[in-house]
Amino acid sequence: MNRFRSRGVLSPLLALLLALAGALPVSIAQARPRIPARRAITKASQSPRPRLVLLIVVDQFRYDYLSRFGDLFGSRGIGRLMRAGASWTEANFDHVPTFTAPGHAVFMTGASPSQTGIVANEWYERETGRKVKSITDDSTMMLGGKPNEKGKSPRRLLCSTVGDELRLADGDRSKVIGISAKDRSAILPAGRRANAAYWFSTDNGNIISGTYYFEHLPEWVVRFNNRHMADALFGVRWDRLLPNEAEYLRRAGRDDVPWENLDKSSADTNFFPHVVTGGSAAPDKPFYRALDYTPFSNDLLVAFAEEAIANERLGAGDATDLLSVSFSANDYVGHRFGPYSQEAMDMTLRVDRQIGKLLDFVDSRVGLGNTIVIFTADHGASPVPEQAALLNLAGRRYQKADLLKVAEEGLQARYARKDRPATDYIQTFQNRDETEQGLLNSNFYLNRRALQRDGIDLDEAERVLGEAVLKLPGVARYFTRRQLENNSISPADPVARRVLHGFYSQRSGDVIIVYEPYAIQFDPPDDPTDPHSSATHGSPYSYDTHVPLIIMGRDFASGRYTQAAAPTDIAPTLAHVLGLEAPSCSVGRVLAEALTAARQSKVR
Numbered sequence: 001m002n003r004f005r006s007r008g009v010l011s012p013l014l015a016l017l018l019a020l021a022g023a024l025p026v027s028i029a030q031a032r033p034r035i036p037a038r039r040a041i042t043k044a045s046q047s048p049r050p051r052l053v054l055l056i057v058v059d060q061f062r063y064d065y066l067s068r069f070g071d072l073f074g075s076r077g078i079g080r081l082m083r084a085g086a087s088w089t090e091a092n093f094d095h096v097p098t099f100t101a102p103g104h105a106v107f108m109t110g111a112s113p114s115q116t117g118i119v120a121n122e123w124y125e126r127e128t129g130r131k132v133k134s135i136t137d138d139s140t141m142m143l144g145g146k147p148n149e150k151g152k153s154p155r156r157l158l159c160s161t162v163g164d165e166l167r168l169a170d171g172d173r174s175k176v177i178g179i180s181a182k183d184r185s186a187i188l189p190a191g192r193r194a195n196a197a198y199w200f201s202t203d204n205g206n207i208i209s210g211t212y213y214f215e216h217l218p219e220w221v222v223r224f225n226n227r228h229m230a231d232a233l234f235g236v237r238w239d240r241l242l243p244n245e246a247e248y249l250r251r252a253g254r255d256d257v258p259w260e261n262l263d264k265s266s267a268d269t270n271f272f273p274h275v276v277t278g279g280s281a282a283p284d285k286p287f288y289r290a291l292d293y294t295p296f297s298n299d300l301l302v303a304f305a306e307e308a309i310a311n312e313r314l315g316a317g318d319a320t321d322l323l324s325v326s327f328s329a330n331d332y333v334g335h336r337f338g339p340y341s342q343e344a345m346d347m348t349l350r351v352d353r354q355i356g357k358l359l360d361f362v363d364s365r366v367g368l369g370n371t372i373v374i375f376t377a378d379h380g381a382s383p384v385p386e387q388a389a390l391l392n393l394a395g396r397r398y399q400k401a402d403l404l405k406v407a408e409e410g411l412q413a414r415y416a417r418k419d420r421p422a423t424d425y426i427q428t429f430q431n432r433d434e435t436e437q438g439l440l441n442s443n444f445y446l447n448r449r450a451l452q453r454d455g456i457d458l459d460e461a462e463r464v465l466g467e468a469v470l471k472l473p474g475v476a477r478y479f480t481r482r483q484l485e486n487n488s489i490s491p492a493d494p495v496a497r498r499v500l501h502g503f504y505s506q507r508s509g510d511v512i513i514v515y516e517p518y519a520i521q522f523d524p525p526d527d528p529t530d531p532h533s534s535a536t537h538g539s540p541y542s543y544d545t546h547v548p549l550i551i552m553g554r555d556f557a558s559g560r561y562t563q564a565a566a567p568t569d570i571a572p573t574l575a576h577v578l579g580l581e582a583p584s585c586s587v588g589r590v591l592a593e594a595l596t597a598a599r600q601s602k603v604r
């Protein structure tokens with residue numbers, strides 16, 4: 001059912017929208033070969049080995065969205081996965097920070113950031129003195145984006161993925177492709193030996209990639225971009241999917257609330273309907289960025305995933321192919337409106353339908369009986385702090401400057417003398433043309449050269465800084481590099497263990513701060529015109545770590561499993577059922593409780 005109505009818009013746009021929602025076989029459908037009739041999941045149509053592994057990630061999909069909204073799901077999407085798949089009720093990430101890049105690096109490696117090296121979305125690189133993204137790669141170029149733009153690649157990912165192992169095992173006959181609106185979410189699950197990763201450009205509305213994978217974009221991707229499907233969405237109106245607001249009021253509260261504090265750059269309201277123009281008169285960068293904050297960006301992703309399946313013939317051969325699709329728009333919307341908002345609820349209901357469309361397509365092309373589908377998320381989200389505070393939870397919001405101030409005061413109180421001002425003990429880094437103080441991802445980076453110059457012991461300086469920051473109300477704990485490198489962390493301490501699993505010596509800072517529950521610190525965006533967030537994630541607490549983990553496929557017995565599990569378990573489980581070597585850093589366990597009796601006896 002389509003609730004998005006165009007505002008004085010032409011019928012081609014309506015037709016496109018209906019096609020995106022799967023209601024009309026026009027536009028995109030015209031370009032693809034005829035689809036055979038839908039197959040049931042039967043033994044008869046099964047190939048000797050799974051033909052496709054389909055990883056579906058919804059960015060910032062909290063576990064409790066299954067219970068809060070599950071009865072409103074349709075029968076084809078997440079509802080089908082919950083019914084026909086093996087679902088773990090207690091799957092938690094075991095690392096901090098619970099961010100997008102570290103989470104996406106876990107799924108197909110079976111390893112934590114302490115091994116994958118993907119410790120955050122971006123971090124400070126000591127060797128070059130600059131801020132880098134998890135997928136920055138200046139030795140490559142972008143394809144399809146702005147001209148002469150440096151590229152992105154998985155070179156900073158230190159571990160192999162399930163896709164890599166598939167291709168290593170069968171002489172590259174398997175195809176491995178990652179797709180997302182976000183670059184990191186496309187690149188990292190696919191891995192280093194992937195055939196391709198594709199993501200969305202907010203510069204020009206294209207699906208883009210990089211020279212890490214090939215010299216030119218494949219023909220079918222150029223054709224897809226030539227349709228300018230993003231442009232056709234200019235001025236589209238996002239209204240609630242369900243006709244009655246009462247359902248939203250009951251489950252997500254009022255729509256128009258003050259803590260959905262939109263900054264000016266959004267050019268939008270904090271209530272339905274949202275009209276998507278980015279404040280522009282025609283499609284341009286602000287519009288493409290605005291589109292990221294709507295369900296329509298997920299529609300584009302599904303349309304592109306279907307094109308990838310059709311044109312790359314994924315699941316059509318006798319090798320096992322791997323497709324990773326990560327829905328980013330849910331994260332953007334969650335940041336802007338928070339997890340207890342009508343918008344987050346609507347995004348959840350819509351992504352269920354969008355996943356249903358994708359699964360139906362995979363069923364018609366490959367057969368779900370020949371496919372292993374994994375559904376999970378990269379992290380959860382905490383409520384908007386101002387909303388949490390109203391509910392008597394300890395909601396609190398810090399600015400980077402608040403933390404820097406107490407840290408610098410603490411260092412100066414301990415070390416400053418007449419001949420030693422002690423003002424440069426926090427390392428500075430280059431970020432584009434700016435110099436910034438070394439605090440990122442709640443990691444403080446100390447200036448080792450300055451400390452050495454002044455004869456100050458690094459270990460002690462770490463503790464002095466940590467104690468100073470601890471004085472801020474709402475700061476729970478600090479961990480020093482010394483502690484983390486010398487194994488003085490007890491694995492029985494869950495917060496300490498998660499910090500340790502998120503620490504990679506060459507990339508992490510020297511003092512790592514953990515806040516009390518419901519307190520957040522959000523790093524300001526590099527581009528001051530970028531939207532500022534209301535809610536965020538990154539903590540070691542269950543609202544950020546607890547995610548869905550569902551696997552649907554013939555080797556898995558459907559049902560709910562209450563055993564403790566983690567996203568690190570996905571890769572070793574897949575490697576096991578596919579008969580592959582587990583990825584190089586894999587530390588997860590095989591989720592044996594859900595393997596069918598037939599599969600278990602085959603193992604023995």
Ligand SMILES: [Zn+2]
Pocket residue numbers: 060100331332335537
């Ligand atoms: Zn996020």
